């Protein structure tokens with residue numbers, strides 16, 4: 001390589017250590033995407049691939065949106081960067097006011113960061129700081145859930161419940177406990193929408209409270225619909241019960257809406273879909289349509305105000321990122337809010353969700369299909385393992401890509417979450433290809 005590193009060797013895939021990837025396997029047989037528009041990607045050879053996963057659950061308004069590009073470009077021309085520590089820039093305040101206006105209940109304040117992982121760690125820290133500020137600094141325990149995914153920070157993996165994301169990384173945060181997951185295929189297999197059974201699993205929080213005492217517990221964090229573990233909608237009534245138990249014991253409820261936020265269920269947030277309002281909400285991904293990395297934590301008024309009780313000249317929260325409320329991210333996030341509104345994309349998602357449900361459940365009799373779940377414009381398909389855990393899932397994912405579809409695979413589960421701009425014919429294409437991939441990889 002040259003001294004500046006400016007002249008990489010063509011087609012040398014070695015230097016990039018790819019995240020969440022089997023690097024050696026990938027580099028022997030790479031899958032590259034080099035162009036995107038609307039609901040499609042193209043490979044460097046010009047092969048078209050329909051995006052069944054909105055990238056990584058993030059390109060909700062579809063690829064290559066000119067409006068977002070124009071907003072980012074205009075912002076870049078005006079001002080590239082401004083700090084948000086003891087300084088501000090107008091776009092951050094405008095964006096927070098817009099978010100507050102669209103959020104349910106008294107979720108009236110926004111703290112910005114750059115990813116879902118940062119949002120989760122921020123929310124956990126806000127919960128601890130809030131309790132401390134009101135004289136309940138003994139509330140330090142954090143409760144997550146088995147099979148939960150809350151990103152890859154140490155806070156997120158501690159409350160998370162996906163074993164491979166945890167087991168390599170030592171002891172993590174102390175004082176963390178986990179609720180049981182809600183995946184009950186024995187009772188709920190092939191449920192359409194919310195499964196019937198399992199609301200009582202929320203009562204496990206009472207058991208945890210009895211064990212540790214409520215006075216030691218700061219917060220419970222769950223994904224309203226667990227995404228990365230294979231898309232698990234909550235059992236009917238589960239979130240309502242969790243909310244009631246948290247309220248009863250003064251425990252903050254955090255909804256991790258990194259994938260459910262910004263329209264995935266046909267409402268702005270899962271909190272709207274379920275009519276259950278958390279104390280804190282984490283978001284990322286669809287917040288900026290993935291054009292400029294951004295995450296956020298939305299807080300109830302009471303929590304924000306609870307953190308405003310020190311001297312007026314004292315910093316309220318010793319936390320923040322150089323790129324909190326980055327002007328380019330704020331410009332992108334504002335432009336995507338316009339798109340969501342002008343094109344009615346959340347309602348479009350709601351309107352298409354039944355068609356999607358019928359489509360994905362039409363695959364139930366294919367070889368090796370053990371379970372199918374859906375909600376909004378997303379779904380998961382469990383395949384029977386064959387030749388070791390994940391082998392069949394991977395083979396099906398690769399086959400789908402060869403046939404022209406991007407899906408997400410974890411173990412032997414396929415997850416799909418197409419952009420909210422898809423039409424019925426796109427859904428037909430996605431379902432057709434995933435069905436062919438399941439058959440051909442069987």
Ligand SMILES: Cc1ncc(COP(=O)(O)O)c(C=O)c1O
Pocket residue numbers: 114115116117118120149150151152223227228256257258259284285
């Ligand atoms: C529910 C949830 N929380 C947090 C994250 C982490 O987000 P990021 O990858 O932006 O750090 C994800 C990512 O998929 C997620 O699904």
